[in-house]
Amino acid sequence: MVCTSCGCLVGVNDDRCYNCGRRNPGLWGYATIVRRLGSDLGFVPFVIGLNVIMYVLTLIGSQGNIGMGGMMSMLAPNTTSLLLFGASGAVPVFLLDRWWTVLSAAWLHGGLLHIFFNM
Numbered sequence: 430m431v432c433t434s435c436g437c438l439v440g441v442n443d444d445r446c447y448n449c450g451r452r453n454p455g456l457w458g459y460a461t462i463v464r465r466l467g468s469d470l471g472f473v474p475f476v477i478g479l480n481v482i483m484y485v486l487t488l489i490g491s492q493g494n495i496g497m498g499g500m501m502s503m504l505a506p507n508t509t510s511l512l513l514f515g516a517s518g519a520v521p522v523f524l525l526d527r528w529w530t531v532l533s534a535a536w537l538h539g540g541l542l543h544i545f546f547n548m
């Protein structure tokens with residue numbers, strides 16, 4: 430096996446890596462799969478991928494009513510689509526009782542420039 434921390438060869442059942450000292454470096458035989466995910470365990474590609482998917486879905490949900498006026502609103506999903514996918518603010522949270530939008534809004538982007546700088 431390859432140690433998940435340093436990449437040196439270790440035994441599947443070794444208690445410690447002889448090179449870096451990591452405990453259970455072989456991860457019961459799953460170290461190779463874990464290393465393929467990268468040092469962030471696949472978190473960054475997951476977040477970027479989900480953000481892009483959500484952005485495309487909000488554009489599709491806009492049903493052709495996509496903002497094209499100027500740099501700030503270039504390829505902007507419309508408000509109805511953003512609300513449908515969980516846009517947050519005082520109205521959704523306090524008037525519509527959609528408390529969960531404080532979590533879902535992080536996955537939404539209001540235009541091409543917005544998602545570009547977030548990525």
Ligand SMILES: [Zn+2]
Nearest residue numbers: 432435446449
């Ligand atoms: Zn190691």
